Amino acid sequence: EAGVTQSPTHLIKTRGQQVTLRCSPISGHTSVYWYQQALGLGLQFLLWYDEGEERNRGNFPPRFSGRQFPNYSSELNVNALELEDSALYLCASSSTGTNEAFFGQGTRLTVV
C-alpha cells in the first residue's frame, strides 16, 4: 500500500512568488494535515482538512491556504513568499478519530 506522497520533493522560489505543494493521502484516509518544519523551530501545525473542508488552522497568516479535493488529495498554497518560509513542509493523513497520523517525506522549500 502506498504511503503519503508529496510533490515536488524540492523547490526553490524567489521572494514574493507563489508556490503550490501537493499531497496524496493514504487510500481510505479522509483527513489531511499540513505542517511546517523550519530549522530550529520544530513542526508547526498549519492546516487540517477533512472531507473536503478546512477544519482548523494554526497560527499562520492568510497567505498560507489550501484545499482538499474530492479524492482527498490536498494542496497547500503560499502566496507572497518570504525568506522565513524556507522550510520542510510535511503532509500527514489519518483515519478520522485516530492519533496515528502518517507523514509524507515532505517538500523542501527554499526561498531566495
Place this chain on the structure above:
Amino acid sequence: GESVGLHLPTLSVQEGDNSIINCAYSNSASDYFIWYKQESGKGPQFIIDIRSNMDKRQGQRVTVLLNKTVKHLSLQIAATQPGDSAVYFCAETRTQGGADGLTFGKGTHLIIQP
C-alpha cells in the same frame, strides 16, 4: 503561550543499552500525547501514543510514561539498536485524531554509539 518542549537536544547511548527521552509539556488541557521518530530525510513516523488517563503504555521495545502531576512524558527504548538513531519528537493534542493540530516539541537527537 503553552507549548511542548524537550529537556535535551542530543542523547548519546551505547548500542544495547536502554534509552530514555524526556519531554515536558505545559498545556494541562492536553489529552493525548504522542511520540514520533524522524530519520534523516524522512517524515516523522508514529511510535506510540498515550491518553491522559493512563500512566504507562507499552509497545514493541518502547514504553511511554506519563506523569501528569509534573507534566512530564518520557519514551523508553529497550536494547537500543543502530536503527533507533533519529530525532524523537513528543507531541500533544487536546482531541483524539489531532483535530486541533499536534503541538510538537523541538526534538531530541538520539545517537547510538557502537
